[in-house]
Amino acid sequence: MLSGSLVRNVRHGIAVTKSLQVSGGTITAKRANLYPLISRMARFYATKKEYPPHTILNMPALSPTMTAGNIGEFQKSIGDKIEPGDVLCEIETDKAQMDFEQQDEGYLAKILIESGAKDVAVGKPVAVTVENAEDVEAFKDFSIEDSAPETTETPKEQPKEAKEEKADVTAEAETAKTETKEATAVHDDRIFASPIAKKMAEERGVNLSQIRGSGPNGRIIKVDVENFKPERPAAPSNKAAAAATSPAASAKDAAAAGTYEDLPLSNMRKIIASRLTESKQINPHYYVSVAIDVEKIVRLRTALNSIADGRYKLSVNDLVIKAVTAALREVPEVNSAWMGDFIRQHKNVDISMAVATPSGLITPVIRNAHSLGLREISNMAKDYGHRARANKLKPEEYQGGTFTISNLGMYPVDQFTAIINPPQACILAVGTVSENVIPDKTSEKGFKVAPIMKCTLSADHRVVDGAMAARFTTALKKIMENPLELLL
Template identity: 50%
Template structure:
């Protein structure tokens, strides 16, 4: 496959490529941009696929603007996937001629044109024409499947297709007037991808926008110039006999809020959209049940304090080094979870419909809160890893997660998940399972409690107690199995020296 890529011409091999090297040949083909059509020696740059499963992504920011030249190795743009923001670097020297899809764009399909680029010395005067051609090709490709599936949906009234035939002849008259066009219900709206994206972000119904492009096509300028009040007043006047079904349809977006509104609308990021979809699916389709247990943490806290004191002494006054070597309570929890997974391997599993996959290693996903949403980087083979290494890996993964720099292999997969909210003062909560995994463990904070103690004179003693709750998928893990796992987890944490050997 690599030999085939090397045989491509200089432009076809790509002036830019993603920093992350994907193993799939599909990704390599998608990451190389198409140069099938050129204007003035320029070429189209298509949206690359940053992972084998990526079908669309967002453009976080362009690092090069039109007219700016770039050298090999420079970052041209940042692409936002559902889990991270990734850089796209230049492989060769070149020049940015035109940006088609700007900063902040969401749901950009893989392989769709997003920019026009060239080499040093190229005439970039034809960039606008090539960009318009790219938008036209993309809109035609997008509309073709809709035309094929259209006859299946509105099939009952067979006389309607005959009425729709003369509609194109009346469109020029509608577009030439100052009022918004009137489209029959079910009539296909022709618009460029950029116009559709802007309309979706602003909540503008494309059926009410007057198209000034070729054959009445709606372009970016039409959407930006759309006035909700004028369109709403003009539509009933031009079609008094038409029912107000389209205006009162539940799916019609509400008008944009005024500047004096007491709220702010934030566009949904690709990451937040995926989180919402997967967690909704998990909560609705997976038979969750919950098992809680109290764990005494005194020995863990004592052992942690002793280790951290030794680390500070070893650091020799270097506070940064001592901070990096410090163990957290979460590190002990992660290790104890791996011990329990070894003792009760039925929990270390995943549901794949026709089969249940049982994992031989404890690859534990740690939930990390980021500005754009929750992500679960994976600490690999926790059972065969010491506490110091677990701590270092967790800190590094969490830092990259908050910066949006995780690689796909660092958050895809995992056999078990831990969500710890004890640092926020939360004592108890239940977590939603991360499919296809069988379970997720919710960790609350540690409180001082009075517990019975027959060995003391008072009959009681103070203890630092933490509550843990496991959410289990009943298709994989029965109640008794989850109870055995929680008992093994409790025993490991209450006797931490057992997994120090």
């Protein structure tokens, strides 16, 4: 809230901009006795028309990567009282759906952006609130234009290019006057042109003999070269044109005859496209694969679930997360991030778990996974997966992470590679469990049929060398093929 003296100043017509500095939709108080103001609100703008004291509510940045958001249904109507903590509307960010909560009490005077609006830029005015209910009526015709501060236009400085152009023309005119006496005759074997015109013609590949000069005694100047348009070759006959364009026209007609649907991009899909394209272009990816016999880990899962008594239900993915956590503790170099000028090696293991949602991929983070048991990991993974698909995750639940796991084991995908999630150095792609014939020295036949899971590590070579990646995948294989080590 503003101090009482400042509010009185506003009501008495004193310019508020003397006490507040508006920058990018945020407010910075210049007086030490003012309370801090939240960045998503612009307090008491000086506007082009006279309005009672009011607050402009701007589109907030609800995540570090958010540049725009979609506005859901408004929970308040014009004239409704707003208490601190009340939800004004829902906002769909690039990762989730979040509530736009209010910090101050007041009354909703005007909705500037209606429900359902898409790609509303961060900082754009969304609504107006007032302190007194009797001031609501004054904002009936209030618009976004009225929310902009009134500015005094100053004469624009002449562009640098215009100055240079003017200087060139002046210099050329003076040169033309000086050389008029010398260049009084035009010979058949010589073309008179200014130095600037000659240089420009050479750069553009223009033959000066094709240009008619407008300078003194027919001299070619800069303007003549700029205005010169070479003659175009004669257009082909209608039959020839039709023959030449018929293949393209046929292809266009064929495309038009096809059936397709153009799907709009969600904010999440835009962010995914931007970040993963950047990752693939900048991070030097390489891949290390390993085939793991998961017979013992499948048996362990079955045994533990049989005694769960409804307290938990472990999945193979839960055991993979626990095994990856243990392997990262053995090879901590893989649990690192590229920070530009240095490499950050994390002491805690925060596993980013890739979850597919209708609008795109999101990676909720199981924090301090190294200190959690299988039951805790399982319950957290299920909760995050459910809320991720419902767009109900909080920013702190999907930001950060030190290592990512992408598991397509629920699909018939034997093996795949994944793109690193920067600034992390690695991501593990987990395929399905399939029956394979493998060597077995203990068997009379010399082989056996075993459930095999193929895992592929994508690593950033700036952080993790090949030997490090090999040590990690070896440790992971050892732990998953002897899952009782997870108890140690």
